[in-house]
Amino acid sequence: MGREQWLELVDKFRFDLTAREQLYSTLNKVIESIQDGNTAAKEAIAPLLTPRYPSQLFAAFGEGLLIFMFLFFLWRKPRKPGFIAACFVLIYAVVRVVDEHFRMPDAHIGFQALGLTRGQWLSLAMFVVGLILMVVWTRAASLKIPGWQRGHSIKLNRK
Known part of the structure; x- marks a missing residue:
């Protein structure tokens, strides 16, 4: 081929069922030839097979376990209402900026200003919103919510 x-088959892929079947058939032949030990086919497609980071696992670790651990330890101490929510927004924004370094940007969007992806720019905006929320909520005239740290009375918020 x-x-x-x-290229014509790729262009017709979405709309033409026969083009889709022909494309899949050709790809299956290439895969089978590589599995049968055809080194020429393997070398021909090698530049297209760039190794990638397991970004989904990085996201699961960062956005799941890491954020949970931070918030879990922040929850221990007495705090103003909204403090944990603001911390979540701040930490999530930082983790997303870091995670985006290991992802390929969306093909139709790509990199934007300063070499950052759209997700990173949105995360930076979210970080600014988190800072504003942190300032507003910590300066609010409200009672502190008691933590569950050892030695604190939950009912009276005293040692």
């Missing part, structure tokens, strides 16, 4: 025929 020539390059022009391949």
Whole structure:
């Protein structure tokens, strides 16, 4: 199959069922030839097979376990209402910026200003919102919510 025929099949992939079947058939033949030990086919597609980071696992660890651990330890101490929510927004924004370094940007969006992805820019905006919420909620005239740290009375918030 020539390059022009391949590109034509890719263009028709969404709308033409026969083009889709032909494309899948060709890809299956390539996969089978590589599995049978055809090193020429393997070397031909090697530049297309860039190793990638398991970004989904990084996101699960960062956005799940890491944020939970931070908030779990912050919850122990007495705090103003909204403090934990603001901390969540701040920590989540930082973790998302870091996670985005290991992801490929969306093909139709790509990198934007300063080499950042749209997700990173939105996370930076979320970080600013988190800072504003943190300042507003910690300066609010409200009673502190007691923590559950050892030695604190939950009912009276005293040692």
